[in-house]
Amino acid sequence: MAKQPTAEKRQRRERGSINPDDIIAGAFELAEQVGIDNLSMPLLGKHLGVGVTSIYWYFRRKDDLLNAMTDRALRQYAFATPYVESRDWRETLSNHARTMRATFLGNPILCDLILIRSALSPRAAELGVLEVEKAIASLVEAGLSPEDAFDTYSAVSVHVRGSVVLQRLHQKAEDGTALEDTMVVDADRTPLLAQVSAAGHQIIAADDTNFDYTLNCILDNAQRRIRAS
CATH class of the missing domain: 1.10.357.10 (Tetracycline Repressor, domain 2)
Structure with missing residues (x-):
């Protein structure tokens, strides 16, 4: 069986000590470990050391959190791109x-x-x-x-x-195989490609x-x- 993504467990925070910026920053940190596809609210709560309800207080759905992450990423990206x-x-x-x-x-x-x-x-x-x-x-x-x-x-x-x-x-x-990797070039049949x-x-x-x-x-x-x- 494939190993399920996990997050490092931090010392639990006090109730009310988390804010949206902390959550978004933590989501980026966690996504670096497990990827966007495997990012989940329970995993994020464990990563941040808070109960999952503390995250849902600010972001009711994963899509809401991803939207906030995208907003931040776009601002940083637009700033870094030359005019x-x-x-x-x-x-x-x-x-x-x-x-x-x-x-x-x-x-x-x-x-x-x-x-x-x-x-x-x-x-x-x-x-x-x-x-x-x-x-x-x-x-x-x-x-x-x-x-x-x-x-x-x-x-x-x-x-x-x-x-x-x-x-x-x-x-x-999953297998790391791209279309170009599977194409066989025969020098006799396709000399130009070869x-x-x-x-x-x-x-x-x-x-x-x-x-x-x-x-x-x-x-x-x-x-x-x-x-x-």
Whole structure:
């Protein structure tokens, strides 16, 4: 049988000594140990050294707690992500995309909360919209139409998220086997695939090479549109 997730037991707190910030901070600590999927109110109570009713006093459901965690994660993430600047839009948008990807890949909890978990609180959704508005405004100032600016930023965002989620789902897979790991390249039947595979290229992989190739294609298209206008 699979071992059930456990939490370190702390010295029990006095009644009324816990607050929402402590609960959210403790939830992040516990999620680092057991993951978002296995995070539960009873486990969190044990981790914090409080009765589970003390947590339910502030967060009636796990989803309420996850919403609060997502709000906090988005605020920290938005602060850490570089802005897109109109004067050097290509470089700053590229840095923006790479920083987003590195941030999510380096923090599985952030990835699970924001990318894999589809539900966002109204506050988190509003924060995301404001960040997108800033990026689109910079691209319009750089010379793109509002429609092209939106499509460009949207394509970059989808590319980043898709790349990260593919890698995260690969990490979460029980057997650790991804589609690209099961594909057999026969040099006689597929000589071109064998040639590029031997050079280090991976098929259907969310690696740096594939990520940069697609990102540059999106940026090249935006640059052509700016020149044309």
